[in-house]
Amino acid sequence: MIDTMGIIIASNISIPPLTDFRSATALPIAGGYRIIDFVLSNMANAGLENIGVATEANYSSLMDHIKSGSPWDLNRKNRGLNILPPNIGNKNAFEFIRGDIDILAGIREFIHRSRETYVILSLGNNIYNIDFEAAVEAHKTNQADITIIYKNMSGMDQKDLSRYTLLELDEFNNVIDIEVCPYYPKTTLASTDVFIMERALLESIVDECSSRGNHDFIKDAIAKKMSGLIVRGYEYTGYTDKIDSMKSYYNNNMAFLNEDMQQDMLYSHPIYTKNKDQSPTHYGPDSQAVNSYIADGCVIEGTVINSVLSYGVTVKKGAVVKNSVLMQSDMIEEDVILEYVVLDKEVRVTAGRKLIGQENYPLPVAKGTVI
Numbered sequence: 001m002i003d004t005m006g007i008i009i010a011s012n013i014s015i016p017p018l019t020d021f022r023s024a025t026a027l028p029i030a031g032g033y034r035i036i037d038f039v040l041s042n043m044a045n046a047g048l049e050n051i052g053v054a055t056e057a058n059y060s061s062l063m064d065h066i067k068s069g070s071p072w073d074l075n076r077k078n079r080g081l082n083i084l085p086p087n088i089g090n091k092n093a094f095e096f097i098r099g100d101i102d103i104l105a106g107i108r109e110f111i112h113r114s115r116e117t118y119v120i121l122s123l124g125n126n127i128y129n130i131d132f133e134a135a136v137e138a139h140k141t142n143q144a145d146i147t148i149i150y151k152n153m154s155g156m157d158q159k160d161l162s163r164y165t166l167l168e169l170d171e172f173n174n175v176i177d178i179e180v181c182p183y184y185p186k187t188t189l190a191s192t193d194v195f196i197m198e199r200a201l202l203e204s205i206v207d208e209c210s211s212r213g214n215h216d217f218i219k220d221a222i223a224k225k226m227s228g229l230i231v232r233g234y235e236y237t238g239y240t241d242k243i244d245s246m247k248s249y250y251n252n253n254m255a256f257l258n259e260d261m262q263q264d265m266l267y268s269h270p271i272y273t274k275n276k277d278q279s280p281t282h283y284g285p286d287s288q289a290v291n292s293y294i295a296d297g298c299v300i301e302g303t304v305i306n307s308v309l310s311y312g313v314t315v316k317k318g319a320v321v322k323n324s325v326l327m328q329s330d331m332i333e334e335d336v337i338l339e340y341v342v343l344d345k346e347v348r349v350t351a352g353r354k355l356i357g358q359e360n361y362p363l364p365v366a367k368g369t370v371i
Contacts, residue, residue: 009054010053030256032311038265041270044074045131048120049076053082053083100217111206119197121195127239129264130192130236135147146195146196147195151189152190162182165180165193166187169189169233276297281297288302290304293309298315301315301316302321302334308325331347333351336351337354340363348371
């Protein structure tokens, strides 16, 4: 789709200690992937050739991961993947970033000089596998000003629904009301935080909101202006979730242990990621791996059950890792027991230690910790 560009705003959601030194969008998920891989791959699969990733803070890990955009075939002389750090011409610029509008205002030059007619804008920290080409075609057919991609979350309890921006639609799929994280949800139609519109309209919205001191794209740019715009919903029926807490991060990693989930989310429309060039995982003669997602470069001599392991994890003899998420280069020594834990990168758990969290409250351990 050469007439459509993409803008991804890297989430600054706080999930301590995992986001102490990285953007939430750069968090590892499903062993060998990062959260940003999903939206970036969806855009690449739809044929977008001009994609900007706008960052706010703690973006070095994100920049290292996506770099020139080669895994997504976006390493081009013209257009391709553009990493857009915050506008820090003013030494106090970070103090003035209070919402999505401020970030978009900081990249207005990139938006203005782009040649595409339409833009797919991704906010938040969601995972999904959306056919963006079909969504843009629907946007054009419906002659909408803004299209919001949503998922019907019927069956989800009220507390979880309250994490989302919820839409109310009429019989023609027009958005007639928007609620941002309501305490008492009136609908189950949850926004994926993906919006499609003309680039000129986005420019106009950003300029108007900036001039009036507005900061939130959904509350200020859409919810308050719906009467003057044609805002339509586009239903996505696949898996999606918002990763905005330790519990949701853990649960979404665990979801990838399901083979159907892997097929739908990783391979139906391929999800690409940075190649780590690791050797195959080595399994020792006494090792056991049951229902686990284990990336390359690991050494498994102990037992791994119902767990997700990133690249280069070592689990030594006698150790048991169960219902846990381990990131890159973690070292689990002899006779360690881990259950319901989330270990950041380069954590070392010394011999004989036992760490046990709970399913609803997994125990996080910060990067580089020695226990």
